[in-house]
Amino acid sequence: MASPILEVRGTDVFYGASQILFGIDLSVGRGQTMALLGRNGAGKSTTFKAIAGIAPPRRGQVMLSGTSLAGKAPYLVARAGVGYVPEDRQVFPEHTVEDNLIVGAKAGPRGDRHWTTERIYEVFPILAGMRRRMAGRLSGGEQQMLTIARTLMGNPDILLLDEPSEGLAPLIVQAIGALIRQLREMGVTILIAEQNMHFCLGVATHAAVIDKGQVVYSDTIEALRGDDAVRQRYLAV
Template identity: 80%
Template sequence: MAAPMLEVRGADVFYGASQILFGLDLSVERGQTMALLGRNGAGKSTTFKAIAGLAPPRRGEIRLAGVPVSGKAPYRIARAGIGYVPEDRQIFPEHTVEDNLIVGAKRGPRGEAHWTLTRIYEVFPLLAGMRTRMAGRLSGGEQQMLTIARALMGNPDILLLDEPSEGLAPIIVQAIGGLIRTMRGMGVTILLAEQNMHFCLDVATHATVVDKGQVVYCAPMAELRSNAAITQRFLAV
């Protein structure tokens, strides 16, 4: 049986003396779109930073396709196959859309080159018409699409999307949701951190709910949809 694409086991993560994650376990299979759900402060972004090597676990292990990546430098974890789209996007505002994409370009961990400029512009036609525009002049939704596209240019095995719908107009949220469904249909493995459960209902195949730095529920999204006790206790605002 093949190893999960991403596996986090017993992760304890601290910021200074403050512990944020407490023995967190998480598993994402190849081709899944896993929603990591929880209220603000539950530990979602810290989980992503732990996976990406920006907040290394003090205890526990992280494996990518069965290979340990815990304790490696962030750039080595990226080369191993992690594509990370942070919550604050971090575009290069004084460079063009195409320059931002080229900056992120690299082959995958086994030499894959599935994602090229040509393919990006096919999947993100909005960006194709803006390739010479300065990235700092894009709207929030356009910047979000650019950061996702830039991460894909690195040909990752798994894409981490941190709060992709936050602060965007409803029509742009719908567009981001459609994009995630398109990527899912193409076989991209996605881990998606969100507070907005309703957004995830239509885009994710599975859900993991975190609260106070621990996993409290994990199931196919269809099961979470019908589990009022979990949604009211851990996800209701």
């Protein structure tokens, strides 16, 4: 396995008195595209919120490049190198596409600025033609691309994509998949939370399966593709 950039160890998360995650263990290697797969309510989004500091773990560790993120506020987690794209996109609707990108711009944790508006427009040509359009007037798929692009403007070490295919038309899902494969080829480390297994089989290099707040499987995407028992038990609808 590639050297781990993100490690989640023995992590428990509660919402009030209700425990949602039970000793989550997850490791993402540098340059990998890891799919965190599971049915609705399995704990995928809560895992992302635990990593991002939005739902702080009660027990366990979240490590990024060997540095603990435990107890850090979400803005400090972002500064440390975690780029989080939530499932509800959250663009600034009354601002232009370019304004949304500029709002997200910051140096990475080592001061690097690999992602600029110019590079974004090269990788996301659809946004280049919409740079003056209000973000609230974009389609759902266009907003999804804008949110991913805005997060990349923060030059993160790892990109968390929460349900990137949810609610989108099949053609747009294909475009999002092509974008993720392009980012993977560029060396971007990506963790995707999805219940759409078929989407992930086409974009991920590795997979972990979460069920009832616990990681029950972790291997390469090819191993998951060939494991009918795991797919039927945990991912079949």
